[in-house]
Amino acid sequence: MNLDFLNAFHLEDIQNPEHPSDFIPMEDHSILILRFPEIIKQKIHVVSYAFIVYKERCFIFDREHERFEALGSLLEMNHFLNQKTNELIKYIKSYYYEIDRLEDSLYESQPDGAFMSKWLTFKKELSLIHRLVFDVVLSFELFVTHHKRYPSFEELAYADLYEHIERIRNLAKASLDKLDHLYDFYRAKVDEKMNRNVYYLTLISGIFLPLTLISGFFGMNTGGLPYVQDPYGTWKVVGIALVLEILIFVPFFFKNHTKPKRYVHP
Numbered sequence: 001m002n003l004d005f006l007n008a009f010h011l012e013d014i015q016n017p018e019h020p021s022d023f024i025p026m027e028d029h030s031i032l033i034l035r036f037p038e039i040i041k042q043k044i045h046v047v048s049y050a051f052i053v054y055k056e057r058c059f060i061f062d063r064e065h066e067r068f069e070a071l072g073s074l075l076e077m078n079h080f081l082n083q084k085t086n087e088l089i090k091y092i093k094s095y096y097y098e099i100d101r102l103e104d105s106l107y108e109s110q111p112d113g114a115f116m117s118k119w120l121t122f123k124k125e126l127s128l129i130h131r132l133v134f135d136v137v138l139s140f141e142l143f144v145t146h147h148k149r150y151p152s153f154e155e156l157a158y159a160d161l162y163e164h165i166e167r168i169r170n171l172a173k174a175s176l177d178k179l180d181h182l183y184d185f186y187r188a189k190v191d192e193k194m195n196r197n198v199y200y201l202t203l204i205s206g207i208f209l210p211l212t213l214i215s216g217f218f219g220m221n222t223g224g225l226p227y228v229q230d231p232y233g234t235w236k237v238v239g240i241a242l243v244l245e246i247l248i249f250v251p252f253f254f255k256n257h258t259k260p261k262r263y264v265h266p
Helices: 008-015 073-105 115-147 155-216 233-256
Strands: 024-026 029-040 042-054 057-062 067-072
Touching: 008 024, 008 029, 024 115, 029 073, 029 115, 042 073, 042 115, 057 073, 067 073, 073 115, 073 155, 115 155, 155 233
Parallel strands: none
Antiparallel strands: 024 029, 029 042, 042 057, 057 067
């Protein structure tokens, strides 16, 4: 295809694989750049597609050979993009189901041992998909609006394709929202477990505090200590320690085990 009619700056944008999704309408042709997430070997890769619509014929830029290849009519361009979106819908639905299983395990108090690893992977890939598809939706909407005037434009086919792209964006957004809620719930469970462990440590410290005080006092190498000459001195010291344990532990126990008042709806 002869590219003489292309602006040098537009050609540079087309050749740039990092260029964001964009639609550029001109008098005799239009340029559509879609930076799209694509599934390659069960992994997400960012692929940039550049299309030119010239006299109702579509051409796609071949990045490997740095040239445009004829794609056919607008309907054939629709088929090409529809195949890509269908693959992505299947992939993102599998993520959605995985998040559902992760949610079920968390609510059943049987959290996955690799929860944070999975959460970070889901969050990273879904954020990438949502960010890219958000730009794709905006550019593709402009493309559809511009080409509705063409006789060969299949409005229903492109409306269906547009709905598929929007579905990908909505699924990604719904999955991200669910991930945020799951993280909040997971952190609440972790904090609850940590607070319980701190409570037990505090309880143990409270139990041994009087014992430490008594043993420290009677273990001093000084004269005049009470009960040194008393044959029942040890038992008396043990009794004092038990009394101190009761005075410290009982109020603490009842204060932390008081049942809250039951809420009754007025």
